[in-house]
Amino acid sequence: MSNTFSFNVDTVSWPMRAPFTIANYQWTAIEAVRVTLNQQGHSGRGEGVPLFYRKESPESIAASIETWLSQWDFLPSHDQIAGCDLTGAARNAMDAALWDLEAKCASSPVWQLLKQTEPKPLPALITLVLDTPDRMATQAESLTDFPILKLKLDAALIKERVSVIRAARPDAALVIDANCSWNKAALEDSMLALIDAQIAMLEQPLPPDDDAVLASLGSPISLCADESCQTVDDLARLRPRYDMINIKLDKCGGLTTGLHLAETARGMGFEIMVGNMLGSSLAMAPAFYLAQVSRYADLDGPLFISEDYETPMLFESGG
Numbered sequence: 262m263s264n265t266f267s268f269n270v271d272t273v274s275w276p277m278r279a280p281f282t283i284a285n286y287q288w289t290a291i292e293a294v295r296v297t298l299n300q301q302g303h304s305g306r307g308e309g310v311p312l313f314y315r316k317e318s319p320e321s322i323a324a325s326i327e328t329w330l331s332q333w334d335f336l337p338s339h340d341q342i343a344g345c346d347l348t349g350a351a352r353n354a355m356d357a358a359l360w361d362l363e364a365k366c367a368s369s370p371v372w373q374l375l376k377q378t379e380p381k382p383l384p385a386l387i388t389l390v391l392d393t394p395d396r397m398a399t400q401a402e403s404l405t406d407f408p409i410l411k412l413k414l415d416a417a418l419i420k421e422r423v424s425v426i427r428a429a430r431p432d433a434a435l436v437i438d439a440n441c442s443w444n445k446a447a448l449e450d451s452m453l454a455l456i457d458a459q460i461a462m463l464e465q466p467l468p469p470d471d472d473a474v475l476a477s478l479g480s481p482i483s484l485c486a487d488e489s490c491q492t493v494d495d496l497a498r499l500r501p502r503y504d505m506i507n508i509k510l511d512k513c514g515g516l517t518t519g520l521h522l523a524e525t526a527r528g529m530g531f532e533i534m535v536g537n538m539l540g541s542s543l544a545m546a547p548a549f550y551l552a553q554v555s556r557y558a559d560l561d562g563p564l565f566i567s568e569d570y571e572t573p574m575l576f577e578s579g580g
Contacts, residue, residue: 456482
């Protein structure tokens, strides 16, 4: 069987339904890189989203993928993709395209190739974008189908926001993503309010360079590393500071690497959250397999874009 292949790399823009605001950043569209691998009459697609905090550009990532794939006379393996020195988004797009292609060539779903059990529907997190306390409470009230709400907060009005959101949704599990925007004083000052609001998890409250203080904080609320956890090499440093890691395939370099990261992290006692950099259903699809072994599945990116692929990921009754 021939292992020759062809490929195409392009960029795609997904307009947002409304501006998506977090601490210190806002999106009106998602710019992604799409890879298509062709072999034996089949095509596999994958999509990667550049990391905004690394100031990555989709055009430069697309060019680097084209240069790297052009060096191969045969289809590179998952391990070869994982081991290359391109960005995580570039490796993610190629790895996802390869899994999709292999599944189509084998006439088998990806979960069988991964030797997993058949994926099950999952309770999904839905994000409340950063806004005034009252508007965030209104967002929360409108999302009654979703049992888990993820609050995007900055360092202002922390106590006010969590109080009104909890009052609006006494039934929901609440987690917070601060996107590195707090400092130690803000964290300590708000801790009692977070406990009173029964916050289940707090994600990346401090910048990575400042999070060593978390080791001695003694937080009763589970702490999750996002920007602080890029690869498996970060885990030993993070273990005294965090209880959970957020695995995003655009950070770690794809499903193949993400599964290894999850296995290693779980062996060290971390819980797992699977997250996203926003984007289409194609961008979310590989992470769904990793979400099967995770506590939290944060794959709501397609809900915030105004267009999607012809067979989008389904979100039904919060699932």
